[in-house]
Amino acid sequence: MKIWKTLAVTGTLLLAAASLAACSSKSSSADKGSKDYTPKSLNIQFVPSSQADTIEAKAKPLEKLLKNELHIPVKVSVSTDYNSIVEAMDSKQVDVGFLPPDGYVVAHKQGAADVLLQAERFGIKQPGGKNTDKLVGSYRSMIVVKKGSDIKSYKDLKGKKIAVQDVTSSAGYIWPVAELLQKGVDIPKDDTLVTVKGHDQGVMSVLNGDTDAAFIFEDARNIVKKDVPDIMNKVVPIYFTKPIPNDTITVRTDMSQAFRKKLAAAFKKIVKSKEGHAIISSIYTHEGYVNTKDSNFDIVRKYDKIVNDDAK
Incomplete structure (x- = not known):
């Protein structure tokens, strides 16, 4: 009788353990694809398109402006190349990346980043290379x-x-x-x-x-x-x-929708301010930011394929 009771208890415990393991596995799987990350501090990184030796100093004031809007500490840093930003976002070391269209496509394909905003610049008139007064995407x-x-x-x-x-x-x-x-x-x-x-x-x-x-x-x-x-x-x-397509501001794939909206609003507001516009324009010649979507970058995927096929 005691043997059967022992077996029954053991069986119950094994079933309970299996059930917990299944729940744990299911929970881990769900967490992996969740989008509920809300930063307590924000790490932003970009690669300079010009004046690489002085650009980080110019970008540092962005930390204060974003902190005032988001009410959390913000750190801005410069990377040596776009692949480094993609890797940093993939490993959750960087929350926000300023990426060119091709860099964004690579990051999105790897599951490292989603596009948040797309930059607007003044159009260029040739010959002479002078800016027009029209913002273009x-x-x-x-x-x-x-x-x-x-x-x-x-x-x-x-x-x-x-x-x-x-x-x-x-x-x-x-x-x-x-x-x-x-x-x-x-x-x-x-x-x-x-x-x-x-x-x-x-x-x-x-x-x-x-x-x-x-x-x-x-x-x-x-x-x-x-x-x-x-x-x-x-x-x-x-x-x-x-x-x-113009440059992007990208975010970690697990960032919450609520924080994404808050961050997008902050960038849009800052770029319209006198101080913020001066900083961002000096870094990337960005004049403004608009909402965008992943399909806008399908043309980039087409061009990437042409180049990659030739390299094989």
């Missing part, structure tokens, strides 16, 4: 060469030395490479590529004769205008790509 990449160069069109680029950005940069790599591949020009295989930090450095490398051409965003020549007033005459465009 896209921009172009341009290929520039030194005036008087024997490179008159993209067809003349074979065998040349070209300044590019990181391979995840839409304007500094993906867009020009993809479009020229479709035109029969294989830049990665036929040219010597020199990776520089910042589109301003791409312009200067052409001006100084260190490279024959550069892939830059339109119109990055304006960044160096203060130091080289006649840069528009010395470095000239030979090609413009089709439009590229």
Whole structure:
């Protein structure tokens, strides 16, 4: 009798343990895909598109402005490249990333980030590269060469030395490479590529004769205008790509919807303030932020595929 009682108790305990294990497994699975993370402090990271050596100091004042809006400590830092931000967001070390469209697509595919906002910039009028007064949600990449160069069109680029950005940069790599591949020009295989930090450095490398051409965003020549007033005459465009979706502000995938709304409102408010606009405009030439959606970046996935297929 005692044996049967012992077996019955043991069986009950085993069933209870199995039930708890199942519940625990189910709970862990649910937690993994949950979106209820509300930061007690906020880590923001970005990669400078120009003036990499001074950009972190310029961005630091954002910490105070965001803290005033969110009422939590905020830390702003600069990463060496976009892949580092994606990895940091994936490991939950960074909450918010300023990512270009291609960087965002990579982060979203890995399940590291969701898009929160998309930047607006002033349109650019050519020739001359002057800003218009119209805010737009896209921009172009341009290929520039030194005036008087024997490179008159993209067809003349074979065998040349070209300044590019990181391979995840839409304007500094993906867009020009993809479009020229479709035109029969294989830049990665036929040219010597020199990776520089910042589109301003791409312009200067052409001006100084260190490279024959550069892939830059339109119109990055304006960044160096203060130091080289006649840069528009010395470095000239030979090609413009089709439009590229503007940069993104992305967030961790587990961030709560309530905090996302609060964060989006904070960025929109700050960029409209005198102090906030000066900071953000000096970092990325962003003039404003609007709500967006993932499907707006399908064109980026198309261009990525063109480049990746060629690399195989």
